[in-house]
Amino acid sequence: MPIDPVKAVAAEPRTAEIGWGHKDVQLYHLGIGAGVPATDPGELRYTLESRLQVLPSFATVAGAGMAMMGGLAAPGIDVDLAHVLHGGQAVELHRPLPVEGSATTTARVAAVYDKTKAAVVVLRTEVADADGPLWTSEAQIFVRGEGGFGGERGPSGRLPDPAREPDRTVDRRVREDQALLYRLSGDWNPLHADPGFAALAGFDRPILHGLCTYGITLKAVVDTLLDGDASRVTRYATRFAGVAFPGETLRVRMWREPHRVRAAVSAPERDEAPVLADTVIDHS
Template identity: 75%
Template sequence: MPIDAAKAVAAEPRSAEIGWDHKDVQLYHLGLGAGVPATDPDELRYTLESRLHVLPSFATVAGAGMGVVGGLSAPGIDIDLAAVLHGGQSITLHRPLPVSGRAVSTSRVAAVYDKGKAAVLVLRSEAADAEGPLWTSDAQIFVRGEGGWGGDRGPSERLELPARAPDATVERPIREEQALLYRLSGDWNPLHADPEFAKLAGFDRPILHGLCSYGMTLKAAVDTLLDGDVTRVRAYRTRFAGIVFPGETLRIRMWRLEGGEGGAGGDGGAGGRIQITVTAVERDDAPVLADTVVDHS
């Protein structure tokens, strides 16, 4: 079997030094569609170095996302990358991310689950700088055709949507060239740029990166329900439920909930939670992101 679950989980973590500066942060924000309107003070917080703050989902691309790459090359993992799908993503923030910095990113396979027709790898990356922990990031990676060895199936939590109207609904257009810009932050998969490669993967044209939708959704939640304050985000997770194409529009529905992990890594105070669902407007609200939660202070 190409995946040796016990060997993968027992393997020594891999560490690498990563670094970023304001240009990396600005490029990431622009790849999410920030900067429209260009002179809007709220957008300048994402695009102008003298006012810059860092959206917490930047953690998924800092150091070009080396944590996931390291996990897929861990001992006990020998898989065909064409069989790999990004199933879900979560990040926990231990403190606000600096505009520039250097950190040590440590990656490991935290778990391997047997879903029958697929295996799920939980690839965990933890980053820390001289002042201490910055973030913990978990990527849930589906590997088609690699299940069936009788292992633990793992969690399968699904969130019911609140039985009331959303507290906010916003729509965010995806520019035609947005995937081409977003990939400059480190995800060079040709699926998001090359029409011929996309056809080989079963799509009639390139699709948007799931992590781009993930970042766009967090930005919408921060701007709409958290007063534009990125430092209030404590944790953020989603399940990738479907694809979206450049040129389409994300419909982002948000509900305010009580509770959450607002004190995690922060001031220890009470926090709140935002539950979100994301769909593609032009395809009759086809699902894009599900089981999506932002915990905040």
Template identity: 75%
Template sequence: MPIDAAEALAAEPRTGEIAWTSKDVQLYHLGIGAGARPDKESPATDPDELRYTLESRLHVLPSFATVAGAGSPGVISGLSMPGVEVDLARVLHGGQKLEIHRPLPTEGTATATSRIAAVYDKGKAAVLVMRTEVADAGGPLWTNDAQIFVRGEGGWGGDRGPSARLEPPAGEPDRVVERPVREDQALLYRLSGDWNPLHADPEFAKVAGFERPILHGLCTYGMTLKAVVDTLLGGDVTRVRSYGTRFAGVVYPGETLRIRMWRRDDGVRVAVSAVEREDAPVLADTIVEHT
């Protein structure tokens, strides 16, 4: 079996130094659409956008943690861990959970410790949970869990794991916004460190079962968090405490995201769909916890 669950779980954690600058933060923000708000007449110079793009006013959207250090350990790095040997074309990003311990600095150096925290047998697929804990001299910064879905690698009789499905939010959403995805969005976003050819190479995308390259799930993840922060949290990135989602479907560059938001006691519930494909689900079971 290409995935040896016992070996993967028993492997020693990998520890390494990561570093980032304000330029990396700005590049990430541009990769998730900052400076291109469709509901603003002059988006590139609007103060609400300059906090993401101008170094003298820079705030760090917490989802930057998923790429800090030029793509800190995540989906692709998890496939090189002991006990894991799979075909990249069978791999999809199943979900993401980010817990923020302190506001992210605009530049810094930190230690990232990564390990396979869980391996689940879903029958026709396996799910790996790649956990990365990041700390600097001041203490813990964030904990990042990437759920890696590997098609065709289940069925060995292992633990199925907990269900990530939540009851859909009831009632009409408090806010609904739409965010266009540029045709070159994936090409720009991948410069932050995710070089999976699925998002750029048409031939590779066809081998993986898609009609053309798809947008990174984490790009949709970042675009969605930015919409929530800008719309319901007054643009204050420091209010975010955690952010989790399940990737329910793909997004193609050039499409439009419809982002529905419900205020709840446990935070903001969110559902994201692709407008042009009859509101096909994109992100589900999504919660942004905040102060």
């Protein structure tokens, strides 16, 4: 079996040194749709180095996203990328992310769950710089065809949407070339660019990176409900409930709660097909 859960969880954590600068942050922000309109003061805080802030979702690509790829190469893990989908993602911020930085990542396989027809590999990464902890991330990687080994199913993170109308709803148009631009931040999976590879994975065309949708959604929430201040975000978690495609619209529904925003994302051109669910943004 390509996944050996016992071996994967018992493996020693992997450490790596990563670094980033303002160009990496600007490229990431462009990759999630920032900069439209180009001279809007609200957009310049994502694109102009003299005003730059860092969206916390940048943590998923800092260092070219090496923690996740390293996790998929961990002992006991040997999977075909055509069978891999991102199932969920959480990032906890210990302090606002700097525009320029270097840090040490410590990554390990925290768990492997058996969903019968698939396995879910939970990759946990802790990141710290010279001043202490920066962020902790947890990625749930869904590997089709690797379940049925008799393991635990794992906890359910399902959160029903609030039983009221959203406080705000915004639409975000995804560019046709959005996935091609987002790939430049380090996720080179051909599923997001190569039609032939996408067909092998069961899609009629390349899909948008789940983490691109993740970033687009956080930016929409920050800009709409958090006064455009990315440093207010303390934790951001979601479940990837479906796929999005370049060129379509993402509809982001938001509900205010004390020190928290709940969100759900759908694709209106496909009868509101769910894209992100169980989405929580904690903030100061």
